[in-house]
Amino acid sequence: xxxxxxxxxxxxxxxxxxxxxxxxxxxxxxxxxxxxxxxxxxxxxxxxxxxxxxxxxxxxxxxxxxxxxxxxxxxxxxxxxxxxxxxxxxxxxxxxxxxxxxxxxxxxxxxxxxxxxxxxxxxxxxxxxxxxxxxxxxxxxxxxxxxxxxxxxxxxxxxxxxxxxxxxxxxxxxxxxxxxxxxxxxxxxxxxxxxxxxxxxxxxxxxxxxxxxxxxxxxxxxxxxxxxxxxxxxxxxxxxxxxxxxxxxxxxxxxxxxxxxxxxxxxxxxxxxxxxxxxxxxxxxxxxxxxxxxxxxxxxxxxxxxxxxxxxxxxxxxxxxxxxxxxxxxxxxxxxxxxxxxxxxxxxxxxxxxxxxxxxxxxxxxxxxxxxxxxxxxxxxxxxxxxxxxxxxxxxxxxxxxxxxxxxxxxxxxxxxxxxxxxxxxxxxxxxxxxxx
Ligand SMILES: Cc1ncc(COP(=O)(O)O)c(C=O)c1O
Numbered sequence: 001x002x003x004x005x006x007x008x009x010x011x012x013x014x015x016x017x018x019x020x021x022x023x024x025x026x027x028x029x030x031x032x033x034x035x036x037x038x039x040x041x042x043x044x045x046x047x048x049x050x051x052x053x054x055x056x057x058x059x060x061x062x063x064x065x066x067x068x069x070x071x072x073x074x075x076x077x078x079x080x081x082x083x084x085x086x087x088x089x090x091x092x093x094x095x096x097x098x099x100x101x102x103x104x105x106x107x108x109x110x111x112x113x114x115x116x117x118x119x120x121x122x123x124x125x126x127x128x129x130x131x132x133x134x135x136x137x138x139x140x141x142x143x144x145x146x147x148x149x150x151x152x153x154x155x156x157x158x159x160x161x162x163x164x165x166x167x168x169x170x171x172x173x174x175x176x177x178x179x180x181x182x183x184x185x186x187x188x189x190x191x192x193x194x195x196x197x198x199x200x201x202x203x204x205x206x207x208x209x210x211x212x213x214x215x216x217x218x219x220x221x222x223x224x225x226x227x228x229x230x231x232x233x234x235x236x237x238x239x240x241x242x243x244x245x246x247x248x249x250x251x252x253x254x255x256x257x258x259x260x261x262x263x264x265x266x267x268x269x270x271x272x273x274x275x276x277x278x279x280x281x282x283x284x285x286x287x288x289x290x291x292x293x294x295x296x297x298x299x300x301x302x303x304x305x306x307x308x309x310x311x312x313x314x315x316x317x318x319x320x321x322x323x324x325x326x327x328x329x330x331x332x333x334x335x336x337x338x339x340x341x342x343x344x345x346x347x348x349x350x351x352x353x354x355x356x357x358x359x360x361x362x363x364x365x366x367x368x369x370x371x372x373x374x375x376x377x378x379x380x381x382x383x384x385x386x387x388x389x390x391x392x393x394x395x396x397x398x399x400x401x402x403x404x405x406x407x408x409x410x411x412x413x414x415x416x417x418x419x420x421x422x423x424x425x426x427x428x429x430x431x432x433x434x435x436x437x
Contacts, residue, residue: 013032014028014030014032025156029391031043031044031049031391032044034046036051036055036059036063036064037062037063037064038062038063038064038065038412038414038415039051039062039063039411039412039414039415039416039419040063040419041063041396047394048394049391049394049395049396050394050395050396050411050415050419050422050423050426051063051396051411051412052395052396052397052398052409052410052411052423053396053397053398053408053410054410054411054412055281056276057218057249057250057276057277057408057410058276058277058279058280058281059280059281059412060253060254060255060277060280060321060325060330060412060413060414061280061281061321061324061325061328061330061412061413061414062412062413062414062415063281063412065280065320065324065414067320067321067323067324068280068281068282068317068320068321068324070320071316071317071319071320072282072313072316072317074316075090075312075313075316075317076313078090078312078316079312079313080311080312080313081308081311081312081313082310082311082312084305084306084307084309084310086310087310088310088312088315090312090315090316090319091111091310091311091312091315093315093319094109094111094315094318094319094322095109095111097319097322097323098274098286098288098318098322099288101259101260101322102260102272102288103268105268105270105290106268106269106272106288106289106290107288107290107291108288108289108290108291108293108294109286109287109288110286110287110304110309110310111284111285111286111309111310111311111314111315111318112284112285112286112287112304112306112308112309113283113284113285113306113308113311113314114144114146114275114283114285115143115144115149115247115249115273115275115276115285116143116144116145116146116149116150117144117146117149117285117306118144118247118249118273118274118275118285118286118287119143119144119146119148119149119152119212119245119247119273120144120146120147120148120149120304121273121287121304122210122212122245122247122271122273122287123135123148123149123152123209123210123212123245124148124302124303124304125271125287125289125293125297125302125304126209126210126243126245126270126271127209127210128297128300128302129243129293129296129297129300130208130209130210130241130242130243131207132167132206132207132208132209132241133165133166133167133207133209134167134168134169134204134205134207134208134209134242135148135151135152135165135167135168135169135209135210135211135212136168136169136170136171136200136210136211136212136242137152137153137154137168137169137170137171137211137212137213138154138170138171138172138173138213138214138217138220139154139170139171139172139173139180139220140154140155140173140175140217140219140220140221140223140401140402141153141154141155141170141173141212141213141214141217141219141220142155142156142214142217142218142219142220143212143214143247147165148165150164151164151165151168152164152168152212154170154220155219155220155402156219167205167207167209169200169203169204171192171193171196171197171199171200171211172192172195172196173192173217173220173223174188174190174192174193174223174225174226174229175188175221175223176188176223176224176226177356177357177359177368177376178376178404179192180192181195187226188225188226188229189226190225190226190228190229190232193229193232193233193236194232194236197236197240200240201240204240208240208241208242209242209243210242210243210244210245210270210271211233211236211237211242211243211244211245212245212246212247213230213233213244213245213246213247214246214247214248214249214250214251215230215246215248215251215256215261215262215265216250216251216256216261216360216361216364218250218251218364218400218408219400219401220400220401220402221366221368221400221401221402221404221406222359222360222364222365222366222368222400222401222406222408223359224359224360224361229265230262230265230266230267231265231266231267233267234267243270243271243293244267244269244270244271245269245270245271245272245273246261246262246269246271246272246273247273248260248261248262248272248273248274249273249274249275249276249277249285250276250277250364250410251361251364252272252274252277252278253274253277253278253321253322253325254277254325254330254331254334254362254413255277255334255362255363255364255410255413256334256338256361256362256363256364257331257332257334257335257338257361257362257363258331258335258362259325259331260272261361270289270290270293271287271288271289271293272286272287272288272289273285273286273287273288274286274288277321278318278321279314279317279318279321280317280321282313282314282317283308283314284314284315284317284318286318328414330413330414333413333414334362334363334413335362337363337411337413337415337417337420338360338361338362338363338364338365340417340420341363341365341409341411341420341424342358342360342365344420344421344424345358345365345367345409345424346358348424348427348428348431352431352436352437353372353373353437354369354370354371354372354379354382354431354436354437355367355368355369356368356369356370356373356376360409363409363410363411363413364408364409364410365408365409365410366400366401366406366407366408366409367406367407367409368401368404368405368406369382369383369386369405369406369407369436370405378403378404378405379405379436380403380405382405382434382436383399383405383406383407384399385434386427386430386431386434386436387399387407389430389433389434390426390427390430393426393429393430394426395423395426395427395430397409397427398410411423
């Protein structure tokens with residue numbers, strides 16, 4: 001039996017991890033997390049660390065929220081898993097209560113496990129119903145590690161794995177701080193979109209299927225498209241017969257200060273995918289589409305049959321998440337706390353020249369560090385040093401944005417104002433101690 005800290009021998013688990021765990025992308029952090037509650041994770045010494053990444057951007061209700069724990073217990077008393085044709089009350093109730101939050105065009109849901117899976121299902125749905133195979137995504141996108149999602153993911157490693165599915169195409173992401181076509185400065189006028197679609201028109205073989213987009217591009221560097229961008233994208237899609245898929249893995253269910261980011265864009269996607277925040281820490285994802293697309297897909301024999309489709313345990317959790325979001329008014333809270341956090345960051349930006357940009361929506365914010373505001377050279381070393389110092393002082397922040405130096409700040413929506421302020425004090429102190437100017 002493994003020793004448990006405090007019970008006899010305290011194992012060197014870091015050494016065990018090096019020996020037995022396969023590397024899968026980034027080095028493991030030095031600390032081992034033994035427990036988590038609310039906005040905090042606790043290391044082996046019981047040290048509390050404020051978690052500004054909500055786990056892997058999932059735990060919007062906070063870690064180990066009592067309603068999620070109760071839902072897991074309930075599922076343990078009811079049913080955990082079934083063959084994929086069998087439905088449980090939790091799945092049906094989740095579909096009804098989730099669809100009640102959505103417009104009439106999005107009333108048919110299916111439940112899967114991960115974000116990648118949901119995007120693969122969305123892409124298959126679009127291919128089958130549109131009859132084409134071309135899938136357009138954005139540079140810097142992250143849609144998951146499963147085949148179809150990976151093929152349309154441009155933020156993660158693509159080298160070394162052979163060709164992406166035939167028909168994948170990338171549009172330049174509308175990064176106002178670093179215009180991809182060197183056209184705008186500081187604000188985006190969406191020319192990059194028109195240029196990208198004109199390239200698509202040259203490249204297409206006449207087999208359009210879908211455009212897949214994150215309403216706020218997260219892993220790619222917290223890129224917020226300008227007002228009207230998605231309406232313009234919708235027009236481009238409609239003109240070409242491309243289905244519009246919104247991947248709201250991170251933006252959905254409250255984080256941006258709206259229940260869904262698309263609500264504030266004046267655009268309803270043909271297919272919506274939800275994941276991370278739907279299970280709030282338990283693997284659960286959803287694909288939601290219209291009755292018309294659902295019917296056409298059914299007529300054409302749509303198939304996305306997995307071991308864990310419609311599983312009762314995660315559905316029970318998803319139901320608890322949807323209900324807690326409403327009961328605790330977390331959407332409004334995300335908007336309010338997001339404004340407070342943004343205010344604190346903007347105040348830091350007045351004191352540190354190296355903070356080149358503060359952006360985002362609600363409680364999904366990004367801070368870009370640069371060597372100076374003129375050159376905008378990414379201050380990567382500084383970002384890594386400050387990140388380490390923050391962790392030592394009790395704040396966990398994540399890096400995003402590839403070669404650029406960007407923090408993604410996304411605490412649980414349930415975080416207290418005191419912890420939010422404390423986190424900003426830690427960031428300020430860490431910047432100062434690391435010699436940021
Ligand atoms: C926007 C977005 N979509 C999809 C995914 C993939 O989700 P998963 O890792 O659950 O497959 C991610 C993961 O980071 C994401 O950020």
